[in-house]
Amino acid sequence: MYTTSTGLAAWLRERPLVSDALLAALLTLAALPIALGIDVAPADGFPPPTPLSVALVVIGCAATALRRLRPFTALCVSEAAFGVLSITGYSQSLAGFAVLIMIYTVAAHRGLAIGVLALAVDQLVYLTVIVTTGGTGIVLVDVFASLVTLTVWMVGRSVRLRRAYLAELRDRAERLERAREADTRAARAEERSRIARELHDVVAHHVSVMTVQAAAARRILTSNPEGAKEALAAIEEMGRTAMAEMRNIVGVLRTDDHAAPAERGPQPGLHELPALVEQMREAGLTTQLWIEGEPRPLPPGIDLAAYRLVQEGLTNTLRHAGPSARAWVTIRHEPGEFSVCVEDDGPGPGNGAKTGGTGHGLVGIRERVALYGGILKIGPRPGGGFEVRARFPLKDGR
Incomplete structure (x- = not known):
């Protein structure tokens, strides 16, 4: 039954x-007995209907069918019917109640100017009846x-203001939800960019080392089998290290709730530089x-x-x-500042490959340094070779 x-x-x-329309029909049916004189006592002093x-009572009550479609027009119709009935001395039946319904409706569904005008029309009709x-x-x-x-009118205004307040709250909630979704998309894009940089750094470094080791193993395979075996062992170890790092990075992209959690390990830092140099x-x-x-x-x-x-520079x-x-x-390490520099004295391949600065690795380095307010310098050294130098400001001496 409740449903x-x-x-x-x-x-x-x-x-x-x-x-x-249902309200107007019920109001009209309830008003007809009074309008027809059925429920009117002779002592009330009304003339026979x-x-x-009767038509004026029906019109005044039936006008409420348009109360939300044309509220001010319906109010004027009800006011006119009520005023004529009052001036001529006939029973108003429920036409006065219909007027109150229309006063409330105009105040609740129209702006302040129309609401004040409706109240003025009602008071004008009432004063006309009193004077006449x-x-x-x-x-x-x-x-x-x-x-x-006036009380009915104020109740209507309060309902309108509350409705406007709730609509504003809903609109604000929708805007906040859209803003939250936009922030989420931006965070996901930033995370994808960060993962892409990490993957590039890991893959570029390890694959470069593996390529050099493989080339060395190929050159000494016949003349120094033991050296070639050591180079191949180094390639194997480097490949395993690269796979482990890639698994840790890509693990954050896994969305299967039932899958085993991805391995987690600390991000590399300066404490691993000796191993990188080795x-x-x-x-x-x-x-x-x-x-x-x-x-x-x-930090x-x-x-x-x-x-x-350092990894990108050495690679x-x-x-x-x-x-x-x-x-x-x-x-x-200096007070309020930290700097890192990677230099080499190599002549390079002679085609400017090192100084182009358009590779993903150097772009990623620029983004990383800029993210923490650092200053990056990439280019040839004055005495020959190439350098990658960055300075990071530290707050509170850190």
Whole structure:
């Protein structure tokens, strides 16, 4: 039963003309006995009803069928019917109640200007009736009638303001939801960009080292089988390391709730630079590491950015600087600043591959450094070779 009534109420709310027509029909049916004099006592002092008086009662009550479609027009019709009935002395039946319904409707569904105009029309009709008929002779009755009308009008205005307030809340909630979705999409795009940079750094570094080791193994395969075996073992170990790092990075993209959780490990940082330098030495690149100043903990983002910068710089040196090149990595801790520099003395391949600056690796390094307010310099060294240098500002001495 509850579901049926709820469905009927919702159906009527979606069809206001139907519900208003039902209200008008019920109001008219309730007013007819009084209009026809059936429920009117002779002591009430009303003259016998006429077809005109009955028609006016019906018109005044039936006008409520248009209360939400044309509320001000319906109010004027009800006011006219009520005024004529009052001036001619016939029973108003429920026409006065219909006027109150229309006063409430105009105040609840139209703006303030129309609402004030409706209230003025009602008071004007009431004053006209009082002046024409001499009123009831009791001032308190007239004041009470005006107060009832004003109260109904204020209730309608309150309903309208509350409806507007709720609509604003819903609109604000929708805007916040759209903003949240936009922020989520932006965060996902940023996360995809970060993962792409991480994947590029991992793949470019390890594949470059593996390529160099494979080339060395091929050259010495017949003349130095033991050396070739060591190079192949290094390739195997490098491949496993690369797969482990890629699994950790790509693991955040897994969306299967029933799948096993992805392995988690700390992001690489400066504490892994000795191992990185040793990898490059094993790949055939003479590499040295200097740490200047007193080492102190860095923000995780800067720590990762510095490590990736060194990794990208050494990888580019291994690719392009030539077989006889040497590389230097300098880490400098200073008050309020941290800097990292990767230099080499290689002549390069002679085609400007190192200085183009358009590869994904260098673009990723620029983004990382800029993200933390750092300054990046990439280009040839004054004495020959190539350098990648970055300075990061540190807050509160960190």
